[in-house]
Amino acid sequence: MTTDETESETSTRREYMKYGGAVLSAGLLAGCASDAERGDGATPTESATETDTNTPTADESYSVSMSPMGEVTFDSPPETVFTRLTHHADMAFALGRGDTVNAMHAPDYYSGLWNQFVERLPGVSLDWTGLYSSWEPSKEKLYELDSDIHLADPAWIAKQDNWDRPDFEEIATNVSPWFGNSLSDRHAEPAPGWEDYRYYTLWEQFELVAEAFQEQARYEALAAIHDEMRSTIESNLPPESERPSAVMIAAADIEEIYAYTLDNPGFLTAHTRPFGARDAFGGSVETNSVVDLEALLAADPDVILHLGGFEPNTSLPKRREVFNSDPVGSKITAVQNDRIYPQGARYQGPILHLFQLEMTAKQLYPEQFGEWPTYTEGPYPEIPAEEQLFDRQRVADIINGEFEA
Template structure:
């Protein structure tokens, strides 16, 4: 990329964020070794959990792979994000209106608001933000965000950014602090050794520490833990579990299939339920399939990613399956078990809703019937059948902890 380094002084507001130690060894490039010395990513265990460390004068340090330790003098006030799991984390911590950039903001603002509608007194508006799928350094200078809540290793894998580009932004604008290759435990790109993988909630805890919003994290984590306990205690025996597949398609001419139990936070809302892989390992996640392949797998349930997005016509998608001579033979189609889902790059708020909906879609006898959904916000669930308290979550997001 072109050299966009400026000679202007770092803004005074920016002085509160800096890397602990030297940038090359302890911050942005932590873990950098020769290709011969590289290791694959490792999964962080509970005993290895990092916590924020006081550094004196009111500052604090938080460490996350792959950027290493970052020192803050005060919490960030504006947030650049690349993917929606990070934008949702900022939102969950009460900083949703400080996000300066994200991928496909209009699309995901519409999608997320289908769920936020069920949180009393909570609002979210990401429309009009910079779409950061392929960020430019020039735009990052212009946005002047206090933190880049994004994974440089993920960006390096997708785009033509080099380490000098990340270092430039970290030095002249603000640090990088995010992890995305934990999405499906993907191998890091060349030069990013010792990459660590986190669960969704492990990473959320670290982000909460960076924002000094530990109380919000702990309150939301308690709700999540209670949900998981309820789910785990009520799952039917493996022999009684349905087969399922998750699909995504802008139209049914190109259908992407995703398995439900591969490692990573993309399946954090499906893996706990232990549904059987309809493909039985014959199709890798993110593969393109046709009706013939789906009929051969013959899933009991089809989960339709993006089914809640306002522009998606879910009844039309269902009818397309029913009117096709092959698609109509699929068990999930014949039993009307094509259900909507939200997004794979889920943060903690979307994750709570997706855990609840998936529980009801897969196991209605154990967790209550999933209402027939055609369009509009996440359906109203009777209070006695809700798996988490909407008002409690809304209060936490709004700071009433």
């Protein structure tokens, strides 16, 4: 391709992104007026969806609406992707665009973690190492990256002191649109000025992202796998009286343990809430609270789910040994019965979600869904084909675009 042709192609993409950014700016200034016009009011709801996608016109433009941006218009699918949190990076990956991501939070850490699962998807690869770490993005860096879409939530970033509404409008107009939703993680309160905010389930948001990339077929294929898994899970759950008590934790050591409940609203618990395990704390501890071993013993969970247990630099056997060697920790039922299990990450996208649904099913209910293999290190363990809750090859083919819709 000649230099002139390359410059023309880049210019065309940037023109459509400016147009989409102008639409976003209007939505920002109007406070997501499209929601009010539908008469939905300002009450957030996880079940709410915004799938109003305009029929493409002769110039093939299309629009997709998501809170908090409102309606965003595209002339062609984005080719380079800025992300901040891993649920968005995983969505791009699921849609066959993992290698177009140019930024994310803690890229080396999450690249290592995600590859523990990608290892089980034949012919699929992922490498996010060395990307821009975008937890606190700067406008200057966003200009430098020159992304075709900012798959990130402005209402989340607005909680940082160095961003205000004009900054988002500037980037949307001069670089490319914002298109992401993160406060659906646990139905968190938005920053002041963003109160008219809607919450989505993980798969509702993924559907809108797929529309932005014009990858509806990939979404539908993955959603069908997810729906089948959920149906299998729901039809095989034991009665409530036979379900274990459980808690999810994150801890580098036993001096500072972060505890997470399993059934609070939001996509952070999308892989635990469907199983209906009993909250070991009985509602007395809020999610993301710091607890000590005495509090954990008082709760006495049957199962402990250990976040980050799959991270390559984490030794789960050492974590288990810390509990076993402590006079208090060793009395916890989950420790005594060797039911401390690894988990991946709370900010899961659709691919990690499939794996985490499967692992959580086996960790909580081995009699119904098959025994979870003893895990010490390395990638997600190999599960016999007859005990898998989803087809790895099918998922790999969808990511690689080698499937029939």
